Amino acid sequence: MKRVYLDNAATTPMAASVIQTMTDQMTNDFGNASSTHAFGRAAREVLDNSRHVIAKSINAADDDIIFTSGGTESDNTALIQTAFARQKLGKHIITTAIEHQAILKSAAYLEEQGFEVTYLPVDRNGNISLADLKAALRADTILVSVMTGNNEVGSHMPIHEIGELLKDHQAWFHTDAVQAYGLLDIDVQRDHIDLLSTSAHKINGPKFLGFLYKRNGVNFPSFIKGGEQEDKRRAGTENVPAIAGFAQAVQELTTEEKAHRQAKYHDFKQYVVDQLTANGIDFEVNGALGTDNLQHVLNLWIKGISTYILQTNLDLGGVAVSGGSACTAGSLEPSHVLIAMFGADSPRVNESIRLSFGRYTTKEDLDQFVTVLTKTVQRLSKK
Template sequence: MKQVYLDNAATTPMAASVIQTMTDQMTNNFGNASSTHAFGRAAREVLDDSRHIIAQSINAPDDDIIFTSGGTEGDNTAVMQTALARQSLGKHIITTAVEHQAILKSAAFLEKQGFEVTYLPVDQNGDISMADLKAALRPDTILVSIMMGNNEVGSHMPIHEIGELLKDHQAWFHTDAVQAYGLLDIDVQRDHIDMLSTSAHKINGPKFLGFLYKRNGINFPSFVKGGEQEDKRRAGTENVPAIAGFAKAVSELTSAEKAHRQAKYHEFKQYVVDQLHQNGVDFEVNGSLSENNLQHVLNLWIKGISTYTLQTNLDLGGVAVSGGSACTAGSLEPSHVLIAMFGEDSPRISESIRLSFGRYTTKEDLDQFITVLTKTVNRLLKK
């Protein structure tokens, strides 16, 4: 039985080219990039070249890229360090009810420290309203943190409009781009983004690595205390082989390639939906099939069957999907994203699965998913 992986929003398999790049660096370039001798200078050159490739991918200056341990650290840093550095200007923060837990738990921590947080609601497509954001914005708002694309339902937030709204306001604008990076063309200058977080393992790169873009002029102390790496902005010896691997993954994601993947995943989405309808499966899409959204995520309400039962039967059939964010998959708590979209009493909360496509997903993989899911539904509902 073939094992089919449809959980790419949780993590992606590393690309062979990335593994080769990292292997070459680990074998031939082990120096500390902070050392001044030849070994250190060689590592520094790789670090600088990688930073340049990554900065270009979002139209940012090289010096505005800070390497981190991943999206969680980037989100934590942007939210908590902004709050602590700017509290003399106000203690109001705006985010959304559907953010990743790295944002929501940072916000909850700050609320206990006396900050006020506004959580913008979303509609049944997972979208916020610009009118709600404008109404929530105050003179004492110091930060607006809104994800670029949702990891559970794929909704694409109006980032450009938010940036335009905030460009003349004192609030800094941060976006969690962990799911969107590698699929959408991102331009931090065009969209007036002050801070942006990513994670390498979502784009076929290594785990435990990401970057935080921090616009020049955005100043706060290093979140990680220690040495003076990353121009004193993030302590800790840089993982040069992994960073080189990250840059390799980024270099393969040209604008044309990103557009190609979005188009391919859109076709995959529509194919799954059409085939399930033809097979008589009683389901609805959680969110929208809009071409504007992140196309690699498809969240389905399979009516009458629990998420746990669906995941278990699919797994037994060789198909890996999730019940929501991988960061909360081990929890008994229902999806906060689906609750925000449909209410806590909706059956969707306990009867939905998320499948997510990636670089190596094939139509044959989708056929196996469709077959196993259809058989599971027919057997459990005795059709």
């Protein structure tokens, strides 16, 4: 039985070119980038070159990139360090109800420390209202954190408009771009972004690595205490081979390649919808199918069948999908994103699955998904 992987929003397989780059670096440039001898200088050159490639991908300066252990650390650092560094200017923070848990749990922690957090609601397509954001913005707001694209339903937030709104306000603008980076065109200068988080393993790079973009002039103490790596902004010896692999993955994501993937994934989504409709499956899409969204994510409400049963039967049929974010899918709690969109009493929150496409997804993979899902629904409907 062929095993089909349709959970790329959770993580992606490393590209062969990334593995080769990392292997070469581990073999040849194993020095500590903080050492002053020849081995250290060689590692430092790889580190600097990789930083330049990654900075260029979002139109940032090299010095604005801080390597971290991934999206969670980047999100935690952006929220918590901003809050404590700027609390004399105010203690109000704005975010959304559908952020990743790395943001929501950081926000909850800050509330325990005496900060006030406004959670913007979303509509049935998973979008916030700019009017709601404007209404929530106050003189004492010090940070606005809105994800670029949602990891469960693919909604794409109005990042440019938010940046324009905040460019003359004291609040710093942070965006969690973990799902969007590598698919959408991101320009931190154009969109007036002060802080941005990413993770390498979402773009066929290595796990346990990401970066935090921090605009020049946005200053707070290092979140990780220790040495003076990353220009004293993030302690800990840099993982140079993994960073080189990250840069390799980024280099392969040209503007043309990103547009190509978005178009391909859009076709995949429409194909799945058309095939399920033709097979008589009673379902609805959670979110919108518009071309502006993250096209690699397709969230489906399969009416009358629980998420757990759907996932289990698909897995037995060789198809891996998700019930939501990988960071919460192991729990029995329903998706907070779907609750925010449809309400806690909606059957969608317990009867939905998420497909997410990637670099190596094929139409044959989608055919296997449709076949297994159709058989599952037909069998269970007879009981």
